[in-house]
Amino acid sequence: MSALPKPFRDALDNRARQALAHWGIAGQEPELLKYRENAVFRVHLADGRPAALRLHRAGYHSAAALHSELQWMAALGNSGLAVPQPIATTDGRLLVALPEGGAFAAQHADVINWMDGEPLGESGKPLSHSPERLVEIFSALGASMAEMHNLADRWTPTEGFWRPTWDEDGLLGDRPLWGRFWDCEGLSPAQAMVLSALRGDLRRHLATLPTPAKDFGLIHADLVRENVLVGEAGVKLIDFDDAGYGFRLFDIATTLLKNRREPAYGRIEAALIAGYRSRRALxxxxxxxxPLFLVLRSLTYIGWFSARPELPGARERVLRYADEALALTKELGFT
Known part of the structure; x- marks a missing residue:
């Protein structure tokens, strides 16, 4: 995490304490862990237990979407899956609205229980585990992913439940969930031209999916290395910020994409699939x-970074992710 300017960091800490007042624990120094989509802090509850405070990015998700995320995490946890659980305020709310003030627009905050474990890895850095350990981890991850999909299919959301949809429109429509990857700021003219043509080709591929590949329902949508915690007891799934309705293959592709250059990738993919099949048909x-969903996932990163020019190196990443996506497309036979 890049260092934030001290005046803004001080204001962010004060904003966190403003939120924590709703849980009756404002008198502490929250520890900033991440400042990206959300600002995430490690905090302590009144009984001393660690927890995570999330200050949600203003305007990214509605109150209904955030309530729904918390509701689904609670349902998964109640069914035995290792995911974060929401913690209510002193007056019983799971989500609080923070008013506009100072450097901050109006936004929402919540607190979830702390999940022990180490992230599986970090994007762009080689995985540190042995090939044998990677087989164990990805087998467990595949089984947990499949169980999440099973639980989602058995669960009935309450009225008003809403999460984004990673369908054809959400991935390739005029307003994709993570941005118009084919004509966004930062692309070269050549990249934009090829990506625009690719978008049309991919829509045709999606329209002719074989029936078994159309398995669709609630998914995590962002099970990358940083969102998988590894411990002796297995794996835990965190950060449901982008969870929604989508193709189950999109979850599998998301987990595999950033590992394709790992020396042990063949074993990683086989272990993930075997673990998944131990709990759900595939x-x-x-x-x-x-391969189609690997390409679709790779394209999402282009629009994501284009929509966040304030992030360090965002423009360079747009160009790099575009080149990587087009190279993957060629490698997998879509051009």
Missing amino acids: SAETLSSL
Whole structure:
């Protein structure tokens, strides 16, 4: 995490304490862990237990969407899956609205329980585990992902439940969830031209998916290395900020994409699929569409960084992710 200017950091800490007052624990120094989509702090509850405070990015998700995220995490946790659980305020709310003030627009905050474990890895850095340990981890991750999909299919959301939809429109429509990757700021004219043509090709591929590959329902949508915690007891899934309705292959592709250059990738992919199949059906016909979803996932990063020019190196990343996505497209036979 890049160092924030001290005046802003001080204001951010004060904003965190403003939120913590709703849980009756404002008299502490919150520890900033991440400042990206959300500002995430490690805090302590009144009984001393650690927890995570999230200050949500203003305007990114509605109150209904955030309530729904917390509701689904609670349902998964109640069914035995290792995911964060929401913690209510002193007056019983799971989500609080913070008014506009100072450097901050109106935004929402929540507190979830602390999840022990170490992140599986960090994007752009080689995984540190042995190949044998990676097989254990990705097998457990595949099983947890499949169980999450099973639980989602059995669960009935309450009225008003809303989460984004990672369908054809959410990925390739005029207003994709993570941005118009084919004509966003920062692309070269050549990249924009090829990506625009690719978008049309991918829409045709999605329209002709084999029936088993159309498995669709609630997904995590961002099970990258940083969102998988590893410990002796197995794996834990965190950061449901982008969870919504989508193709189950999109979850699998998201986990695999950033590991494709790992020396042990063949074992990683086989372990993830075997773990998934231990809990949920996944046919060879379904897996034949995995390359399509690897490409779709790679394209999302272009729009994501283009929409966040304030992040360090955002423009360079847009260009790099565009080149990487087009190289992957060629490698997997889509051009």
